[in-house]
Every structure is written in structure tokens, then in C-alpha cells.
Amino acid sequence: MDRLNGYARRVPTWVVYGLGLVPLALLVWGAVQNSLGVDPVKAIEHRLGELGLQFLLASLAVTPLRRVGLNLLRFRRALGLLAFAYVSLHLVAWVWLDMGLRWAEVVADLWKRPYVILGMVGFLALLPLALTSTNAAIRRLGPKSWGRLHRLAYVAILAGVLHLVLLSKVWTAEVLVYAGLAVVLLGVRLLPRRSAQGRVPA
Amino acid sequence: RIEASPSTFSTDATPNTYEEITSYNNFYEFGTGKEDPALYSGGLTVDPWSVVIDGLVDKPGTYDLADLVKDQALEERIYRFRCVEAWSMVIPWIGFELSGILNRVGVQSGAKFVAFETLVRPEEMPGQQSRFIEWPYREGLRLDEAMHPLTLMATGLYGEPMPNQNGAPIRLVVPWKYGFKSIKSIVRISLVAEMPPTTWNMLQPSEYGFYANVNPTVDHPRWSQASERLVGSGLFAGRQDTLMFNGYEAEVAGLYAGQDLAVDY
Numbered sequence: 001m002d003r004l005n006g007y008a009r010r011v012p013t014w015v016v017y018g019l020g021l022v023p024l025a026l027l028v029w030g031a032v033q034n035s036l037g038v039d040p041v042k043a044i045e046h047r048l049g050e051l052g053l054q055f056l057l058a059s060l061a062v063t064p065l066r067r068v069g070l071n072l073l074r075f076r077r078a079l080g081l082l083a084f085a086y087v088s089l090h091l092v093a094w095v096w097l098d099m100g101l102r103w104a105e106v107v108a109d110l111w112k113r114p115y116v117i118l119g120m121v122g123f124l125a126l127l128p129l130a131l132t133s134t135n136a137a138i139r140r141l142g143p144k145s146w147g148r149l150h151r152l153a154y155v156a157i158l159a160g161v162l163h164l165v166l167l168s169k170v171w172t173a174e175v176l177v178y179a180g181l182a183v184v185l186l187g188v189r190l191l192p193r194r195s196a197q198g199r200v201p202a
Numbered sequence: 203r204i205e206a207s208p209s210t211f212s213t214d215a216t217p218n219t220y221e222e223i224t225s226y227n228n229f230y231e232f233g234t235g236k237e238d239p240a241l242y243s244g245g246l247t248v249d250p251w252s253v254v255i256d257g258l259v260d261k262p263g264t265y266d267l268a269d270l271v272k273d274q275a276l277e278e279r280i281y282r283f284r285c286v287e288a289w290s291m292v293i294p295w296i297g298f299e300l301s302g303i304l305n306r307v308g309v310q311s312g313a314k315f316v317a318f319e320t321l322v323r324p325e326e327m328p329g330q331q332s333r334f335i336e337w338p339y340r341e342g343l344r345l346d347e348a349m350h351p352l353t354l355m356a357t358g359l360y361g362e363p364m365p366n367q368n369g370a371p372i373r374l375v376v377p378w379k380y381g382f383k384s385i386k387s388i389v390r391i392s393l394v395a396e397m398p399p400t401t402w403n404m405l406q407p408s409e410y411g412f413y414a415n416v417n418p419t420v421d422h423p424r425w426s427q428a429s430e431r432l433v434g435s436g437l438f439a440g441r442q443d444t445l446m447f448n449g450y451e452a453e454v455a456g457l458y459a460g461q462d463l464a465v466d467y
Contacts (some may be wrong), residue, residue, distance in 0.1 A: 031437060037237065038226035039289065039433050098431065100440020105426060115424055166424060169287075170334045170405070172234050 001069045008072055016075045020082040023051055024089070041097045048090035053164065053178055055083035056126075056157050060185045067193070077133055080153070084130040087123050087160075094119075115166035122159035125152040154189075157182050203361040204276060206296045211352060212280035213449070218291040220360045222434045227367045228285065229386055230335060231320065231327040238329070239367035246326045246387070248371040257317075257392035260308030267371055271357060273306070274298035278361075279354055279375070284416045284448045286380035290430045295375050296358030301349045309345070309393055316348040317341075317398035318374060319390040335401060341385035342398040342412065343376065346457055352377055352450060355388075378450040380414045411467035415458070416448035420467050 027047055030036045036043040059079035062072050099106050109116040129150055131137070138146045161182045168175050217223075229239035251267040276298055284290045304316070320339040324330040330337050347353060354375040357364055364370040369386025376383050382402050392398070402410035409423050418428045429441040447454050458466070 038222045039236070039431075040437055041431060042236075042289075044437075097437060100429075100431075102429060102441060105428060105441075109426060113425060170230075170234060 005069075005071050008070075008074070011075075013074060013078050016078040017082070020055065020078065023047070024086070041093075045090060045093040045098055048086050048093055049160075049164070052083055052087035052090050053157075053160050055079050055086060056153065056160060057178070057181050057185060059083055060153060060157060060182075064185060064188045067188075080126075081130060081133055083156075084126045087126055087156075091119070091123055115163050118159045118163040118166065122156045122163060125156040125159060129153060129156075154186055157186070204296050204358045204363065206276040206278040206358075206361070209277040209279050211453075212278065212294075213282055213292060215280070215282065215292045217280055217294045217360075218434045220362075223291060223293055223359060224365045224367055226291075226433060228287075228381065229329075229367055229369065231329045231337075231339065231387075232367065233329045242328050243366035243370075246323075246366045246370065248366065248387075251371050251389075253372070253388060254390045255303070255307050255392075256390070257394050258310040258313035259393050260310065262307070270303060271298070271372075274302045274355075276357070279356075279377075281354075281375060281377040282445075282448050282450075283375075283377065283381055283384075284430060284444065286382055286410070286414070286422060286427075288425060288427065288430050288444075289433050290442075290444075290448075291433050294360055295354060295356040296361065296364075297354040297356035297375065299351055300353045300355050300374070301351070303355065303391070304348060304393075312395050313393035314345055315394050315397055316343050316345060317390075317392040317394050318343075318385045318388050319392075320385055321387045321389045336404065338389075339385060339401045340399055340404075341374065341383055342400050343383075344397075344457075345393075347376070347454075350454060350457065352453055378416060378447040378454045380416060382410070383414050413458075413463070413466050415454075415463060415467075416444065417446060417463055417467070418444040419446075420464050 027036075027044060031040055031044060034040070059076050062076045062079070065072060095101065095106055099109075110120060129152055132141060132146065132149060141149065161179050164178055165175055225240045226236045227239040228236065229243070232239040232242040249267075252264050253267065253270055254264050256262045276296055278294055278296055280292060280294045282290060283293050300316075318341045320337075321327070322330060322338045324337075343353070354377075355372055356369070356375045357372050359365070359368060364373065369384075369388075372388055373386040374384050374388065383400075397412055400410075400412055402414075403412055416427075421427050427444055430444045431441050432439065445451070
């Protein structure tokens with residue numbers, strides 16, 4: 001584990017940003033090459049949403065992994081910002097490519113479609129997190145309230161996974177995996193911390 | 203190529219390509235992904251094929267497919283196809299009217315509905331190895347809907363025999379209803395007195411009614427049905443308005459005179 005932590009310390013964070021944007025580059029390339037299948041709109045929309053969920057889950061895995069000794073805290077901001085970027089692009093793809101900028105229908109959906117509402121809740125929960133992702137913002141807010149604010153990530157992942165569940169017609173393995181991971185990553189946060197670490201539950 | 207005469211029921215809209223029609227399918231017997239049917243239906247045995255016709259008919263029996271089709275006049279019908287998921291295509295089917303079969307076997311006076319079943323053969327249909335749907339896939343029509351001249355038994359498309367992923371060797375096409383009504387790979391047709399159970403209605407009755415007529419004013423509980431994306435029209439093509447009865451209002455609205463379509467969805 002110490003060796004892993006040693007390797008992780010030597011990886012610059014820009015590598016994570018770079019690798020995190022590779023799927024986006026592939027998607028753009030696929031769209032240009034027209035190799036995204038018969039329905040590129042759905043393919044783009046679905047892939048962006050999937051990446052948003054994946055990076056959000058990855059960022060939420062950082063704290064539990066630290067509890068078992070693997071320290072990836074340096075990469076959490078990158079993972080979170082990548083999640084926000086993909087969720088934002090997913091929203092743009094929905095409004096523009098899928099809904100064809102039919103604003104009346106967009107607004108109607110935002111008003112009465114639970115899965116659309118949940119998707120928007122997830123996006124809005126991530127927005128303040130992205131805006132306060134700088135060191136300056138952490139200093140200004142103070143680490144305590146910054147930490148409290150960033151628990152909105154829990155809201156975002158719950159909203160995101162429910163959004164996926166509600167738009168699926170049947171329970172597929174994919175849906176079950178995302179829902180399961182989200183439940184596990186949130187659930188471990190409810191476990192009491194080991195006293196061996198010298199912490200007393202507040 | 204299959205010989206088929208043109209039909210006045212055909213739309214003059216441009217059909218989707220063969221590639222689009224055969225690689226973007228909902229056929230959960232082969233998996234829930236749109237690409238799964240094209241990938242996993244190659245092993246389906248479609249010859250020999252027979253169809254059981256039973257229930258309230260004069261001549262029940264197990265009919266060999268060739269026998270069932272032999273006296274029917276094949277037509278090319280270019281129909282709009284609207285999925286309940288709010289996408290659509292235009293498809294040049296080859297087939298004959300369902301009424302042709304029903305008249306041949308003799309519908310008895312007590313029959314009010316027609317029930318259909320898809321093949322169950324998990325060893326060739328990998329999606330059937332999971333039980334998220336209670337197989338066989340079932341669909342049904344009211345007798346007047348089944349007898350309507352638009353209602354097609356399709357055995358081909360684009361002049362070719364029906365590809366497996368599109369419901370080989372014989373499937374239903376009801377162009378004014380959401381696509382899931384157009385049951386694929388049919389092995390049983392039963393004339394019955396009561397409204398038969400249908401798969402999506404059994405799974406989620408509040409979302410999928412028995413009638414499932416395309417209707418832009420009656421939304422799916424989870425999404426709007428006011429508009430649709432025409433598959434294959436390009437990244438930035440946006441949407442088109444969904445038409446009442448998928449554009450077949452003049453032909454079929456009379457079937458539902460006096461019915462509240464928000465109740466009978």
C-alpha cells in the first residue's frame with residue numbers, strides 16, 4: 001500500500017485531467033467520423049451521462065479508499081471537476097441534440113418529469129461544488145463549512161443514480177451496478193470510524 | 203428480391219437505410235441494448251417455422267409458415283414506425299394483411315380479441331436466459347384493429363426476407379401504435395373472447411396500456427410523447443412533432459369513436 005501511495009504521489013494531477021478528457025475526445029472523434037452507431041444523439045447523451053456518474057463515483061471513492069490506507073486525495077478535485085464537466089455536457093446534449101432546443105418542451109419536462117427533475121437536481125448540486133473548487137474558495141469558506149458544502153456530492157450521486165433508474169424501462173445489469181456502487185460508497189460513510197485511528201466520533 | 207406490389211397505404215417519406223433499420227432494434231429476447239439483436243440473433247433458427255392458430259376459429263391447427271403465406275398477396279408497405287421511447291423511423295415492410303389469415307381460418311362470432319406470442323427458445327435467444335420479462339413476449343389487438351387493412355403480417359423489408367433482429371420470419375406491424383405492439387417472431391395467434399394479457403402492460407400497467415395508440419396528447423408517465431427524434435436524420439436535426447395515430451388518423455380514428463383515449467391509453 002505504501003508503494004502504491006508512493007507512485008500516486010509522483011503522478012501530477014494534470015495527468016488525471018488529461019486521461020479524464022480522453023473519453024470526450026473519443027466521443028467527438030466518433031461524432032466527426034460518424035462511427036457512433038445509428039443513433040449518435042442517444043449515444044453521445046448516454047455516454048456523457050455515464051461518464052458523469054463514473055467520475056462522480058470515483059471522486060466519492062477517494063475518502064473510503066483513504067480509510068483503508070490508499071491516499072488519492074490529491075486527485076479528488078480533478079475527478080470532481082471532470083464529473084461536473086461531463087454532467088454539464090450531458091445537459092447540453094439533452095437540450096440541444098435530443099430536445100432540439102424545443103424550449104417549451106424542455107421547460108415542461110423540467111416541471112413534470114421526475115427523471116428530468118432529478119437530473120437537474122444532480123447538476124445544480126454539483127454547480128456550487130465546481131464554483132468552490134479553488135484553493136482560494138476553501139480558504140474563504142474555511143475547511144469546515146467547505147467540507148459541509150461539498151457533502152452536496154452525496155445529493156448529486158443519489159439524484160444521478162435515481163435519474164438513471166427512472167429513465168430505464170427495465171432493471172439492467174448496468175443500472176444495478178451504478179445503484180449498487182452509489183449505495184456502497186454512501187453507506188461506508190455511515191460506518192463508525194475505527195478507534196485505532198485515534199478518532200472519537202463527534 | 204421478394205416480389206411485392208406497391209401499396210397506396212405507403213407514405214412518401216424517405217425510408218431509413220437498411221443498415222439503420224437492422225442495427226437499431228428493441229428485441230429484448232436478444233438483450234436490452236439497441237445493438238444486441240443484430241449481434242446475437244444470428245443463431246436463431248427461422249426455418250422450419252410454424253404458427254399455432256387456436257381459440258375461437260373454425261380451422262385451428264399448427265400451420266407451416268410457407269402454407270400460411272402461400273395464398274396471401276405480398277405488398278410493400280412503407281410505414282412510419284414510432285417507438286414508445288420517442289424515436290421514429292420509416293420502414294419499407296413486405297407483408298400481407300393479417301385479415302387474410304384470419305379470414306382463412308374462420309373467426310368465430312365469440313372472438314373479440316387476437317392474442318399473439320413470440321417464440322421462446324432461450325438456447326437461441328440469450329436475452330430469455332434472464333427473467334426480467336415473463337416469457338413469452340405477448341401482444342394483442344382488438345378484433346377490429348386486427349382486421350384493419352393497415353395491420354400487416356410482415357415477412358420482409360427492403361425486398362429481403364425479414365432479418366432475424368427485426369422479427370424473422372414473421373411479425374406483426376401496426377403502424378398507428380407504439381412499436382412494442384408490433385410483436386416479432388410470432389409462433390401463436392389465438393382468437394379469444396377477453397382482452398388478453400400483454401407483456402409491457404403486465405410489467406408496468408400505468409405506463410403501457412393495451413391500446414398503446416400513438417398519441418401526442420397522452421404522455422408516457424415518465425416522458426412526453428409530443429415529439430420524436432427521427433433516427434438517422436443527423437446530429438443536429440432536432441425533433442419533429444408526433445402525429446395523432448402516428449399520421450394514420452384518417453384511416454383508424456373511427457375504430458375508437460366514443461372511447462376516451464386518455465383512459466384507454
